[in-house]
Amino acid sequence: MFGYAGRILYIDLTTGKTHVEPLNEEYAKKYIGGIGLGMRLWLDYSKPGVDPFSPENPLILANGPISGTVWPTGGNGHAFVAKSPQTYGVGEAKAHGSFGTELKRAGYDAVIFKGKAEKPVYVWIDDDSVQLLDAAHLMGKSPAETEDVIREELGDYYIRVAAIGPAGEKLVRIACIINDKTRAAGRTGLGAVMGAKNLKAIAVRGTLDITVAKPEEFMEYVKEFHERMKGPATKKYRTLGTAENVLVHNSLHCMPTRNYNNATFEGAEKVSGEILNERFVAKIIGCSSCAMRCEHMCVVAEGPYKGTMTRMEYEPLWALGPYCGVDRLDAILKGMDLSNYYGLDAISVGVIVGFAMDCYEKGILTQEDFDGIDARFGNHEALVQIIEKIGKREGIGDILAEGVKIAGEKIGKGAEKLGQHIKGVEVTGYDLRCLKTAALGFAVSFRGADHNRHGAYAFDVKGKVNRLKAEKGRGKMVKDMEDIYTLIDSLIVCKFSRGTYYKELEDMTKLYNLVTGFGITTQEMVQAGERINNVARLFNVREGLGRKDDTLPYKVMHLPVPDEGPSKGAYVSQEELDLLLDDYYESRGWTREGVPTIEKLEEMGMDDLVNIVKE
Amino acid sequence: MVKIHERKFVSADPDKCVGCQVCEYICSLTQDKAFNPLKSRIRVVRINQLVNLAVTCRLCEDPPCIAACPRDSLTQSEETGLINVDEDKCNGCGWCIEACDYGAIMLHPENKVVYVCDLCKEKGEPQCVKWCPEEALDMVTSDVLAQKARITAVKKLFQEAIKESSKAS
Numbered sequence: 001m002f003g004y005a006g007r008i009l010y011i012d013l014t015t016g017k018t019h020v021e022p023l024n025e026e027y028a029k030k031y032i033g034g035i036g037l038g039m040r041l042w043l044d045y046s047k048p049g050v051d052p053f054s055p056e057n058p059l060i061l062a063n064g065p066i067s068g069t070v071w072p073t074g075g076n077g078h079a080f081v082a083k084s085p086q087t088y089g090v091g092e093a094k095a096h097g098s099f100g101t102e103l104k105r106a107g108y109d110a111v112i113f114k115g116k117a118e119k120p121v122y123v124w125i126d127d128d129s130v131q132l133l134d135a136a137h138l139m140g141k142s143p144a145e146t147e148d149v150i151r152e153e154l155g156d157y158y159i160r161v162a163a164i165g166p167a168g169e170k171l172v173r174i175a176c177i178i179n180d181k182t183r184a185a186g187r188t189g190l191g192a193v194m195g196a197k198n199l200k201a202i203a204v205r206g207t208l209d210i211t212v213a214k215p216e217e218f219m220e221y222v223k224e225f226h227e228r229m230k231g232p233a234t235k236k237y238r239t240l241g242t243a244e245n246v247l248v249h250n251s252l253h254c255m256p257t258r259n260y261n262n263a264t265f266e267g268a269e270k271v272s273g274e275i276l277n278e279r280f281v282a283k284i285i286g287c288s289s290c291a292m293r294c295e296h297m298c299v300v301a302e303g304p305y306k307g308t309m310t311r312m313e314y315e316p317l318w319a320l321g322p323y324c325g326v327d328r329l330d331a332i333l334k335g336m337d338l339s340n341y342y343g344l345d346a347i348s349v350g351v352i353v354g355f356a357m358d359c360y361e362k363g364i365l366t367q368e369d370f371d372g373i374d375a376r377f378g379n380h381e382a383l384v385q386i387i388e389k390i391g392k393r394e395g396i397g398d399i400l401a402e403g404v405k406i407a408g409e410k411i412g413k414g415a416e417k418l419g420q421h422i423k424g425v426e427v428t429g430y431d432l433r434c435l436k437t438a439a440l441g442f443a444v445s446f447r448g449a450d451h452n453r454h455g456a457y458a459f460d461v462k463g464k465v466n467r468l469k470a471e472k473g474r475g476k477m478v479k480d481m482e483d484i485y486t487l488i489d490s491l492i493v494c495k496f497s498r499g500t501y502y503k504e505l506e507d508m509t510k511l512y513n514l515v516t517g518f519g520i521t522t523q524e525m526v527q528a529g530e531r532i533n534n535v536a537r538l539f540n541v542r543e544g545l546g547r548k549d550d551t552l553p554y555k556v557m558h559l560p561v562p563d564e565g566p567s568k569g570a571y572v573s574q575e576e577l578d579l580l581l582d583d584y585y586e587s588r589g590w591t592r593e594g595v596p597t598i599e600k601l602e603e604m605g606m607d608d609l610v611n612i613v614k615e
Numbered sequence: 616m617v618k619i620h621e622r623k624f625v626s627a628d629p630d631k632c633v634g635c636q637v638c639e640y641i642c643s644l645t646q647d648k649a650f651n652p653l654k655s656r657i658r659v660v661r662i663n664q665l666v667n668l669a670v671t672c673r674l675c676e677d678p679p680c681i682a683a684c685p686r687d688s689l690t691q692s693e694e695t696g697l698i699n700v701d702e703d704k705c706n707g708c709g710w711c712i713e714a715c716d717y718g719a720i721m722l723h724p725e726n727k728v729v730y731v732c733d734l735c736k737e738k739g740e741p742q743c744v745k746w747c748p749e750e751a752l753d754m755v756t757s758d759v760l761a762q763k764a765r766i767t768a769v770k771k772l773f774q775e776a777i778k779e780s781s782k783a784s
Contacts, residue, residue: 068650069640069650070637070640070641070644070650072637072748075640075650098636105651158652181663181664182664207651207653207724208651209643209647209649209650209651209654210649210650210651211648211649211650215644215648219644226746226748229748230748282665283633283664283665284633285633285634285635285664285665285667286633286634286635286748286749287635288635288636289635289636289637289640290635290637290748291635291637291748292748293633293635293748293749295664297664297665299665309663309664309665311664
């Protein structure tokens with residue numbers, strides 16, 4: 001087999017036993033790899049209704065068929081899949097760096113972690129040798145510290161490590177899994193699933209050769225993509241980076257500010273991508289095999305947050321900045337650095353702090369509740385202090401560590417309405433009140449509030465549709481984008497490189513065929529994308545999620561944009577949401593309840609899963 | 616007769632190198648027909664996210680690797696400076712690896728003899744230089760490196776004056 005390693009590693013953390021099985025080639029063709037393969041395997045190895053923190057919730061790590069090659073941005077990704085402690089449905093998150101490529105060279109397409117270790121352990125995968133090692137001395141350490149200690153004690157600088165921080169150990173529901181020190185499989189709380197298994201880290205060394213089916217044509221194609229990546233399709237990522245969005249979103253009045261109380265931020269100029277690059281970006285680096293480089297490494301050289309060094313992108317900048325009313329980039333960078341230290345999803349942590357500040361300003365939480373912190377919007381010291389509390393589950397942080405959905409329910413007194421989330425996952429930096437194609441994409445996203453499941457915001461932000469209007473036709477637009485995005489996450493290429501696939505699916509099919517030699521058609525690739533969205537939906541249906549969960553945060557539906565300007569008065573009504581959902585389900589061939597039909601599943605060769613919708 | 620040193624070797628510019636490892640993939644593909652950084656003659660070091668550098672053989676004058684070899688397996692080409700490994704003589708003892716200050720000569724994971732950058736002599740030019748997306752790699756002589764360093768230092772010293780003169784022109 002080319003591209004695929006052809007093997008899956010099973011690790012039972014309860015018994016310490018491991019074994020290897022061949023990769024099912026039919027699964028490979030149908031679900032490609034990454035999140036697609038991961039979700040399909042998860043369904044095989046779990047029982048309906050499993051608790052996310054139970055040993056019976058398997059954690060699946062998968063790379064893609066492109067991993068291990070020199071394909072620009074495609075050589076290096078990996079994905080984690082499990083039932084999420086936030087959504088109680090699909091949990092999935094991806095990261096890039098150098099970890100996925102190492103796992104492929106160790107000879108695995110996926111690793112399935114089952115059970116729970118009696119004591120904290122880390123897994124050391126050294127090609128065919130797999131060991132569970134004591135992790136007592138790593139407890140309480142950050143992912144970066146953990147990586148350093150493991151490399152030191154195993155005696156190899158080139159070992160790659162993915163680890164959880166103190167937050168994952170303490171089952172903080174927004175805990176992430178970090179590799180290569182600053183690369184996070186961030187969303188849906190999979191670090192907490194790892195923590196619940198007493199699994200502190202995964203260390204990998206791989207020495208095997210990776211070859212592709214058609215090496216000469218493949219290298220020609222690599223050359224072509226190296227050229228494309230120097231062009232306009234990637235310019236944003238190579239120059240200002242995603243932080244460029246701050247001023248763009250602000251001018252369109254679609255940047256949620258102060259926990260969705262506004263859609264525009266008066267301090268935007270101070271936290272813009274332009275200022276970030278001018279004052280803080282020290283170097284832009286690249287992942288293994290990448291020909292773009294996008295990772296904007298920032299250093300704070302002076303002031304109270306001196307010594308902070310971290311990567312920065314638009315989403316965490318927005319969440320820790322405008323969403324909390326904070327207009328100081330040095331504090332935002334400190335917040336990001338702390339998120340990496342504790343192993344927290346920095347988007348969610350910003351949204352949680354914004355929520356807490358809203359509760360404080362509305363008198364639902366008091367200064368006493370915060371152990372004396374003056375938690376008003378815009379207080380950068382409060383931002384930093386509350387993140388510390390969440391990371392440690394200390395004081396109010398213990399409740400906030402549950403995420404805004406559960407925290408809102410626990411706090412009560414109207415706090416339920418202040419937590420802005422979808423399916424339990426905190427919102428991201430697009431104001432859904434005035435971006436209605438995005439609103440649909442967010443509502444139906446199988447992993448909760450997220451821009452990366454569809455990218456439907458692009459239609460709204462670029463003015464390709466009337467962003468303030470909900471109308472028929474948006475369903476198919478979202479569906480088509482979702483099908484491409486799931487393929488991107490299953491092949492595992494970087495979303496920042498999507499613009500270089502000029503013919504999108506045709507180009508991706510060509511890449512897949514040059515690597516694997518399978519010779520599938522573009523049509524088959526399109527169907528694989530659709531199939532992966534259906535398997536995700538089946539995952540959620542089996543776990544009890546449905547139309548009722550395809551909804552929008554409270555404020556998006558009840559608090560019209562107050563700011564004078566292009567978005568004033570915008571919100572999404574129940575009627576609009578219903579119209580959008582009906583349109584989307586219809587374009588997917590699902591029932592009005594959002595359940596895939598037996599005919600649809602059979603059409604896609606998913607006969608083996610129809611029992612999920614029969615019950 | 617005084618002659619400037621003409622031996623060219625592959626050197627990475629620390630300001631441009633981003634640690635992407637493309638050179639490693641390309642080197643192993645060229646030399647071993649597979650993607651495998653462990654078989655690459657050029658290796659990337661990332662000390663932290665800000666400090667990245669690809670390192671390979673610098674074709675030293677009077678190379679310590681050759682001096683260290685007890686079996687006379689290593690020789691240096693007078694013309695190009697390339698280190699040649701006699702694979703029949705080398706037994707993989709590793710003394711040359713210890714002697715090299717740059718970690719540029721390594722034990723091949725399969726052949727069990729040492730291997731080192733040969734500037735892709737069969738291809739006519741180093742493939743890592745050709746493929747580096749950042750143009751961070753270059754074929755240089757030690758004299759050119761010194762020239763570059765001097766120019767950078769002087770530019771730093773006279774930043775203001777350079778700005779003024781560029782405005783004037």
